[in-house]
Amino acid sequence: MARRAPAPTKPSPTDLDARKATILEAVVVEHIRTAQPVGSSSVAATVNLAVSPATVRSEMVTLEREGFLVQPHTSAGRVPTDKGYRFFVDHLKSGVLGSAQQHQVKEFFANVRGEVEDVLEQTSMLLTQLTNYTSVVVGAGHSHSSILSVQLVNLDARHQLLVSVFSDGSVVKHSVMAPFDVTHEEVAEASKQLNALLINTTLESRVQVPSRSDHVATLVREAVSLLHAEKPTTDGEQVFIGGSSRVAEVFQGVETVRKVLSILEQELLVVSLVQDILDQGLSVAIGSENGYEPLSACAVIVAQVTIDGAPAGAVGLLGPTRMKYREALAAAHVVSEHLTRRFGGEEQHG
Amino acid sequence: MARRAPAPTKPSPTDLDARKATILEAVVVEHIRTAQPVGSSSVAATVNLAVSPATVRSEMVTLEREGFLVQPHTSAGRVPTDKGYRFFVDHLKSGVLGSAQQHQVKEFFANVRGEVEDVLEQTSMLLTQLTNYTSVVVGAGHSHSSILSVQLVNLDARHQLLVSVFSDGSVVKHSVMAPFDVTHEEVAEASKQLNALLINTTLESRVQVPSRSDHVATLVREAVSLLHAEKPTTDGEQVFIGGSSRVAEVFQGVETVRKVLSILEQELLVVSLVQDILDQGLSVAIGSENGYEPLSACAVIVAQVTIDGAPAGAVGLLGPTRMKYREALAAAHVVSEHLTRRFGGEEQHG
DNA sequence: TGTTAGCACTCAATTGTACAGAGTGCTAAG
DNA sequence: CTTAGCACTCTGTACAATTGAGTGCTAACA
DSSP states (O other), X not given: OOOOSSOSSOOGGGOOOHHHHHHHHHHHHHHHHHSSOBOHHHHHHHSTTOOOHHHHHHHHHHHHHTTSEEOSSTTSOBEEOHHHHHHHHHTOOXXXXXXXXXXXXXXXHHHOOSOHHHHHHHHHHHHHHHHSSEEEEEEOOSTXXXXXXXXXXXXXXXXXXXXXXXXTSOEEEEEEEOSSOOOXXXXXXXXHHHHHHHTTOBTTXXXXXXXXXXXXXXXXXXXXXXHHTXXXXXXXXXXXXXXXXXXXXXXXXXXXXXXXXXXXXXXXXXXXXXHHHHHTTOSEEEGGXXXXXXXXXXXXXXEEEEETTEEEEEEEEEEETTOOHHHHHHXXXXXXXXXXXXXXXXXXXX | OOOOSSOSSOOGGGOOOHHHHHHHHHHHHHHXXXXXXXXXXXXXXXXXXXXXXXXXXXXXXXXXXXXXEEOXXXXXXXXXXXXXXXXXXXXXXXXXXXXXXXXXXXXXXXXXOSXXXXXXXXXXXXXXXXXXXXXXXXXXXXXXXXXXXXXXXXXXXXXXXXXXXXXXXXXXXXXXXXXXXXXXXXXXXXXXHHHHHHTTOBTTSOOOOOOOOSHHHHHHHHHHHHHHTHHHHHTTOEEEXXXXXXXXXXXXXXXXXXXXXXXXXXXXXXXXXXXHHHHTTOSEEEGGGGSOXXXXXXXXXXXXXXXXXXXXXXXEEEEETTOOHHHHXXXXXXXXXXXXXXXXXXXOOO
């Protein structure tokens, strides 16, 4: 559940004998709990291995040599590296949510009302509340939805508004600026033609636009090209980011906070961050794995939402590399499953 | 320009003789520049009063007694209080933008394209770029716009989408859930009736809904009530916040950063913050003046945008109380004027 | 051969002290 | 009213000494 990409056969370099694994795990757990370097005696005490600190120490030397741990300085305890966290996460037995939280999620999904956008936004708040981390909810783009209705509305003689409704319930508007004055009748006619042309097509469909040069035909051409130009920008994807203030509690160091926030400001970037992680087949990206240098102090958890088995958005959580992976993973999965269930079968509405 | 609320007659308690004013101003300027407590000798050196530090000192004692300055501790320099900043801002001769920035603004408004929302969002980025502070752009609600078109679209037998277009170019959608299966014909008929009913009304108009109990009439009633229920929530106001990452650079102290960010997360709250300040007739709210305890370390600058003289949105800047008022005020005003000009006369479009 | 107790060593963090410097308030003289 | 002079207060810094956590190594042991 925590890892999907690597082949099921365990490659030797990332594998460890049982004791090393136990020790590494203990270090990670303890460091997540305390945010402090973890020493050998603390590990020896925590773990049921019944070995002395000295033994732990010599194992830790190996773990450090292999890149799972680092010492901030001589005579300090050890801290996990990204690789250390990766091992930990890969070997994490998937946890379940606390029953109180489980209840909270049920409650939430039983009661949310409103447009899809509202539900997604509130979901991101829910995730933040559950985990105390910054959350991201990405709604599906409508590139695969078919067009249910197109309408051209007159604002004034030169300006029209193209309003398109998609089968996923999304509505998109485009301003049309006519190079000439148009009458209401012409707009109505163009509207009618557009409907005939576009209904039941998707944004990916090719359509045959009229080549005449009269007002109506020009309007129609203009409208179609605006609509089809939609894709390159955002594909109509919607992003909802919740709890960005948590960034300030969770990272120490103003500079880190600033860098992370300024990434979060760029919603398109967040979308591609989430997408990249999913494309790699991961559900957790730790430190440098996420590909954005300013986020090298972060771990990102993602869980896909599907509609009829096809990817249709995702939820994500962003925290420090020493985040509470088990809980956060559980929360992300539970929430994504609820979303999948909600949007999966029935169309959902207020 | 910097102050509008207080009566034009100067009330004595907030007034100071020329020398005290000069000294206070010097302290404020210096503290804004250095973020350090300002000592008497530094003031004596800066100012053209040709007085000794000792004199400055004795004046400062008075200024402190009257609440314009405070000492962080004995034997430290002085720091302005909110009241001190208020005096400073009230007596600020309105500055002008640097010519490079002036140019940048012109350039920007000459080139922005796209929907109103896009323009406003980009404007907030512009403001942040100009000032290095977090910026807020509030778009007008459409409560006073008239309805140009209403359309009911069938998603499936039980679910319809109500799409309304307003004269200000905004589009709003509502999900309608019918308590019975409806046919395409019924939807089309309801759509027609809704148009007849609502076109050229505003959300504040009362309309006569059909009282019959057939499918179409029920749909119409449902749609109208959904549409009219819109207001209490947000009035359709749009908020665009730019540069929230600047919060992390501009305030020291994690706790302050967290508090400010968590206010910024609540967009409705930001809208009312801006509105409150405007309602007080202020263009700057310093520290506790803004009414939100978590923002007591902040100053907020606002400038209204008008359409045909009527209030229609605002731009704002949020920084520390020791923000660069002159520059920020200039930027806010220039930008708000550009917006006013753009939206004021002509309807604007892509 | 793997484990462990013992030990010397390292380094960060803390404490205490001394000192310099910035800035004040007060006073007395101009 | 202004200001020079001065004693005083408080912070910040530098430095040394101390503490303590934690290590690496080695030699003994099972």
